[in-house]
Amino acid sequence: MSYIKSLFLFLLVLTFSASISAQDNIKIIHAGSLLAIPGEKPLSNQTVVIKNGVIESVHSGFKSSSELGFDDAEVTDLKDKFVMPGFIDMHTHLTGERDPDANPHEWTTMNEQDLAFKSLPYLERTLNAGFTTVRNLGADAELIGALQRATAKGLIAGPRIIYSGGAISATGGHGDSHGYRTEILELDENVGICDGADDCRRAVRARVKQGAGVIKITATGGVLSNTAAGLNQQLTDEEMKSIVEAANSLGRKVAAHAHAADGINAALRAGVSSIDHGSYLDDESVKLFLENDAWLVPTLLAGISVRDELVVNDQIPPAIVDKINTVVPVVEASFKRALKGGVNIAFGTDSGVSKHGENAREFEIMVDYGMSESQAIKTATLNAAELLGMRDQIGSIEEGKSADIIAVDKSPLEDISELKNITFVMKSGVIYKLK
Numbered sequence: 001m002s003y004i005k006s007l008f009l010f011l012l013v014l015t016f017s018a019s020i021s022a023q024d025n026i027k028i029i030h031a032g033s034l035l036a037i038p039g040e041k042p043l044s045n046q047t048v049v050i051k052n053g054v055i056e057s058v059h060s061g062f063k064s065s066s067e068l069g070f071d072d073a074e075v076t077d078l079k080d081k082f083v084m085p086g087f088i089d090m091h092t093h094l095t096g097e098r099d100p101d102a103n104p105h106e107w108t109t110m111n112e113q114d115l116a117f118k119s120l121p122y123l124e125r126t127l128n129a130g131f132t133t134v135r136n137l138g139a140d141a142e143l144i145g146a147l148q149r150a151t152a153k154g155l156i157a158g159p160r161i162i163y164s165g166g167a168i169s170a171t172g173g174h175g176d177s178h179g180y181r182t183e184i185l186e187l188d189e190n191v192g193i194c195d196g197a198d199d200c201r202r203a204v205r206a207r208v209k210q211g212a213g214v215i216k217i218t219a220t221g222g223v224l225s226n227t228a229a230g231l232n233q234q235l236t237d238e239e240m241k242s243i244v245e246a247a248n249s250l251g252r253k254v255a256a257h258a259h260a261a262d263g264i265n266a267a268l269r270a271g272v273s274s275i276d277h278g279s280y281l282d283d284e285s286v287k288l289f290l291e292n293d294a295w296l297v298p299t300l301l302a303g304i305s306v307r308d309e310l311v312v313n314d315q316i317p318p319a320i321v322d323k324i325n326t327v328v329p330v331v332e333a334s335f336k337r338a339l340k341g342g343v344n345i346a347f348g349t350d351s352g353v354s355k356h357g358e359n360a361r362e363f364e365i366m367v368d369y370g371m372s373e374s375q376a377i378k379t380a381t382l383n384a385a386e387l388l389g390m391r392d393q394i395g396s397i398e399e400g401k402s403a404d405i406i407a408v409d410k411s412p413l414e415d416i417s418e419l420k421n422i423t424f425v426m427k428s429g430v431i432y433k434l435k
Helices: 001-022 111-129 141-152 197-209 237-249 261-270 285-292 300-312 317-339 361-368 373-388 416-420
Strands: 028-033 043-051 056-061 073-086 085-091 129-138 160-163 215-218 255-260 276-279 295-297 405-408 424-427 429-432
Touching: 043 429, 073 373, 073 424, 085 276, 085 373, 111 129, 111 141, 111 424, 111 429, 129 373, 141 160, 141 317, 197 215, 197 237, 215 237, 237 255, 255 261, 261 276, 261 285, 261 361, 261 429, 285 317, 295 373, 300 317, 300 361, 361 373, 373 416
Parallel strands: 028 073, 085 129, 129 160, 215 255, 255 276, 276 295
Antiparallel strands: 028 043, 043 056, 073 405, 405 424, 424 429
């Protein structure tokens, strides 16, 4: 009886194992040109094998399903395409988009469900543009958290989302609300507004409780806040140090919105992981970037977008117009200073300020400002993955990484504008676009 039971259990295990194996989802991509590891030379005629959403192997030549030992695998023919890892945008705002014709006070009339439905096309456009992962720096935590979970489960089309919720800001600072009556402002329950080191430590913990995977701070004033407060440092040195300490103790990195050099440098001394914008960075900033192994996320497209908006939107408040005219002309020189100084640079657009789905315009600007095409692509793949702390999961097409794969018709190493015309998008092994 014991032998029969043992045999029965053994056969049951074999049957279960075979059932699991039969359920494996195998996909094969034949890539004419494959930039598996950005920064290295692309390879010709490659086969990528994907199992259950993860890259299992990469082979030279176009291997058939039977050659690879699979009975029935889905094969995608990209033999005439240039194939790359999915892009990563390190600064987005997926739940909104600037629109000169929109009601600027809609947040007082729309509920979270309205905003969620309004966000759906923004997520889809971002994914279809080849951006399979984003770091979303500024949105209601409940709203962006719901969108994050829905995209992760495949309920809606969109990129993988790492979010901060709202920014941590000083009272009256760039992350606070401006221009409304006190009674209206009291409706905005922003747990990220803080004053003093202890209160800012509390704000970090509150954001983490809301699900934040990264902490965003507004180290300086901002261009698009409706207040004539300038672009200089707003959070104090002590407040920023307490924020970084609290974030790091909870396993979170800190991204600092920062324009003026005093705020950039104070944030770097405090230990932030990235400076987003960096419009007025100086030689001291470059030194601090290198000393602290920090990253610049330049968001060049944002400045160009708001400059262009001035031509068609006469409803922009004067305080914002003044700041647009002040900051946009200096951005190129700061980017070139960082590039020449060897600063780590990761891709970010501030999309939402610009149109969602047009993220790839940032590549063109970076190349115009002196980057090589190869360097620009690396900022949105390996560099961004490293800043996220996810280089073992995304950023290249290698064994064990998520099958986030995109393609274009021609080599972007010869013409970077090709990246505005993505023809294939796969995220986590699921094909979302093929044309």
